[in-house]
Amino acid sequence: MSPLADSRGDVLSRAQALADEVAPQAGHFDREEALPREVIQRMADEGFLGAMVPQAFGGLGLDPLEYGDLTEIIGKACSSTRALLTVHASLVAETLAKRGSDELKAKYLPDLASGRKLACFALSEPQVGSDASSVRTTYRREGDSYVINGRKKWISFAGIADLFLVIASDEGAVTAFIVERSMGGVSTHPMTGLLGSRAAHIAEVEFRNVVVPAENVVSRVGVGFSFVANTALYYGRYSIAWAGVAVAQAALELMCTYATTREQFGQRIGSYQLVQGMVADSVVKVNAARELCRRAGRLRQANNMDAVMETNVAKYFASTVARDVTDAAVQVLGGNGCWNEYPAERLFREAKVLEIIEGTSQMQQIMIANHGFKKFGRRTRG
Ligand SMILES: Cc1cc2nc3c(=O)[nH]c(=O)nc-3n(C[C@H](O)[C@H](O)[C@H](O)COP(=O)(O)OP(=O)(O)OC[C@H]3O[C@@H](n4cnc5c(N)ncnc54)[C@H](O)[C@@H]3O)c2cc1C
Incomplete structure (x- = not known):
């Protein structure tokens, strides 16, 4: 068990302390349209980026009600800081813990739980929103890998993320992949002037012939x-x-x-x-x-x-x-x-x-x- 998981008991009092630090700065983050790295690091240091990740992978392993209380405390202080819980901790880390293979969990969850790597969830596209299963970002198999091409839009924390949980399609067979920025071919373009979540580093993302190893498919091909x-x-x-x-x-x-x-x-x-x-x-x-x-x-x-x-x-x-x-x-x-x-x-x-x-x-x-x-x-x- 990690030292963070060990101190799970006082999660809410630590969350309140962090919220008290962040709340007076929330307006500033909103105007600057950027959540500072130090705040993200504070969230990581407290283990909150692995809020729902099992303790075996270094997470806090909170139950849903504890997670809810944590989200309320952080969200009351600053919506963009709370968005880390929604996007990194839940949409990506929690989903990977539930749907990822044992290999994928071992490969990524410890880094996500500790905040060594920051993740975002890339589903929406310029032409695809509510009708989310009709994504146009494509993948094709090449040997032991998949090659991904396409554009995503509105992706929270994409501007600074290391990992992308990408939903792509091959003629209707939708599949989810973990893509690392370091794989090459990934570029992000910040989106400013938004109504809310202004500090959440929201960006458009372009994938150009990004080569992803087959082991990075989350769950199975076609069920993405x-x-x-x-x-x-x-x-x-x-x-x-x-x-x-x-x-x-x-x-x-x-x-x-x-x-x-x-x-x-x-x-x-x-x-x-x-x-x-x-x-x-x-x-x-x-x-x-x-x-x-x-x-x-x-x-x-x-x-x-x-x-x-x-x-x-x-x-x-x-x-x-x-x-x-x-x-x-x-x-x-x-x-x-x-x-x-x-x-x-x-x-x-x-x-x-x-x-x-x-x-x-x-x-x-x-x-x-x-x-x-x-x-x-x-x-x-x-
Ligand atoms: C601040 C912010 C952060 C975001 N972060 C992310 C992120 O991290 N990752 C990500 O993938 N996406 C993200 N999104 C995108 C978000 O998920 C989409 O904006 C949302 O799903 C709506 O899609 P859309 O904007 O294309 O609207 P559309 O789907 O075009 O909808 C426009 C309007 O039409 C209505 N409508 C559409 N279809 C129907 C229907 N069948 N019946 C009735 N009404 C309908 C909608 O309710 C809406 O009122 C973010 C968006 C914002 C604004």
Whole structure:
């Protein structure tokens, strides 16, 4: 067991200490559009980059509920720092731990858990978003290797990543590969000016005749969407659901603090019932979102089949709550809510992004409705 895994017990207090360091700098990271290496290293030093990686590979081996609490604490402080948990720790490392061969796990998981190598998840493309199984990035077999060509877009941490979990297709046979930047033929182009996740080193990626050894196929050829990308998105959605709770909780605390100090018409604005209505609705929504996340986490912990759908429910609801509550925070702060000297406008932007990533709200609605028809629909005559 690694020394990090050994100290798993106090994960949340260490997360809170890191969050306290990072929170005052989150606005600066957002303006600079770059998360500093030192923050990534701090996350690595605490073992958080291997949050869900089994202890046998040097990870913390957290359970889903512990991971949720960790994500809320870090996400409340800084969305781009939290994105490391979503992307590196969950979409890639956790997926590899679940779907990778023993050889692939031994080859990469210790480096991912320790943060010696940083990873990103490369699914979306310029022409391919919600319809994710129709990726146009191609692979072809050549001897003991595969050759990958194509472009990816919006890839969080691609600007600085060492490893890419790439989803590619050979005439519809979708396969997942671990690609190392050092294999050659990989170039990244930073994307700036984004609404949220501005510090998450988001980039476009180009793969030009990248030669990948056959052993770097994750799971099997042809199951890269059904078995690998879907697993990654399931883990990613769970993370984003908690990210929604985090952003909403931060906005709630901000509006409550502001409403108890700001005075208008000779009274604190928190004494006005219309402001109290916004606070009350926000408290209820945040509590409800957190409980849905916990429910999804408990089901997952129990290996219950409903966990996947309840994760979609939690992601859809929590991201909507994050948007609503950050909207209320901007409203309570008035002009100051529209100014980047206060965090409300950043939280508002971060919340909106959560309704788009890991499957848009419309994609969640479609999956939830299909589930609803199956589960609650009754046979009727005619
Ligand atoms: C900040 C940020 C970070 C990201 N990080 C990553 C990353 O690390 N890795 C990665 O692979 N991708 C990443 N993405 C991409 C993200 O996953 C996609 O943006 C998302 O899946 C939506 O795809 P799209 O943007 O192409 O929208 P589209 O799929 O073009 O959708 C546009 C609109 O049409 C709606 N729509 C589409 N199809 C339907 C339908 N059948 N029914 C109803 N409505 C529909 C959508 O809901 C949406 O409202 C990131 C994006 C952002 C903004």
